[in-house]
Amino acid sequence: MRRAPSTERARQARPAAGLPELLRQVRYEVLPARSTEEKVLGHVGTDVTVTVTASPVKGLEPTLDLATRLAGHGYRVVPHIPARLIVDESHLAEVTGRLVAAGVEDVFVPAGDADPPAGKYAGALPVLQRLGELESPFARVGITGYPESHPRIDDDVTVQSMWDKRAHATYIVSNLCFDPKVLGGWVRRVRRRQITLPLHVGVAGPVERTKLLSMATKIGVGESARFLARHTSWFLRFAAPGGYSPERLLTGTASVLTDPEASVAGLHLFTFNQIAETERWxxxxxERLGPG
Structure with missing residues (x-):
């Protein structure tokens, strides 16, 4: 029996109805530049979680400094603590103590891009294990997922890595993805592997191409910018008419992202420090989607 047109339209609209909640449960990834604190204070409410990237060129200090200041302003702050920027156990204990003293309760632990590593840690898992030995000082610990293929790591390895780290983490943040089919397929694949950690889906905000290109070519400004720099073909999606749009990505994957079995906790928006523009978007x- 053929479904009535009105019923079909209602069926198709239901997934998008869940997007407002994901947009409210949002995290903004920012780069620790000189103007970042002012931009956050000027345009972002304290109901929005702010994550602060770290650079292998500049080291952890700018990240720790900005995270501490933003926490002092009442923001829920998530500093990135790349394993390859940690020298040893005493350095990790020092970083941990500083963040705990600032009231930080959430950290994101990727492997990072420093090559060679600053010390003994080449990957995230040993750092996560060491945090457990320090009596798990943070209530929440995030790890990375890769919907798009990682430039240096096989897809099966990245999924296996999430499995290996799941006992030491409380959530996953997916890296940038511009293809609804790829993103939706990856979410399903992760859940089929019985990786059940809540997922914050990484989405590039409404980034103006020339600003993004300028940011991505400044080596050392942040892991997300360098990741984009390795995928120069993606810039064509921003430049071409009808190219990348965060709205299209979200509506194209709405049925997956709003499925309760996907356990998507919210969106992780890569701002590339276009913070005011991201918040306005x-x-x-x-407003367009309504109350949800």
Whole structure:
């Protein structure tokens, strides 16, 4: 029996109805530049979680400094603690103590890009294990997922890595993806592997191409910018008419992202420090979508 047109339209609209909640449960990834604190204070409410990247060129200090200051302003802050920037156990204990003293309760632990590593850690798992030995000082610990293929690591390895780290983490943040089919397929694949950690889906915000290109070519400004720099073909998606749009990515994957079995906790927006523009876009999206 053929479904009535009105019923079909209602069926198709239901997944998008869940997007407002994901847009409210949002995290903004920012780069620790000189103007970042002012931009966050000027445009982002303290109800939005702010994550702060780390650079193998500049080291952890700018990340720790900005995270501490933003926490002092009342923000929920998530500093990135790349394993390859940690020298040894005493360095990790020092970083941990500093963040705990600042009231930080959440950290994101990727492997990082420093080559060679600053010390003994080449990957995230040993750092996660060491945090457990330090009596798990953070209530929440995030790890990385890769919907798009990692430039240096096989897809099966990245999924296996999430499995290996799941006991030491509380959530996953997916890296950038521009293809709804790839993103949706990856979420399903992760869940089929019985990786059940809540997922924050990484989405590039409404980034203006020339600003993004300028940011990505400044080596050392952040892991997300360098990741984009390795995928120069992606810039064509920003430049071409009808190219990348965060709205299209979200609506194209709405049925997956809003499925309760996907356990998507919210969106992780890569701002590339276009913070005001990202917040305006989010608020416009919420207005268009309605209460959800």
């Amino acid at each position: 989010r608020r416009r999206m919420l």
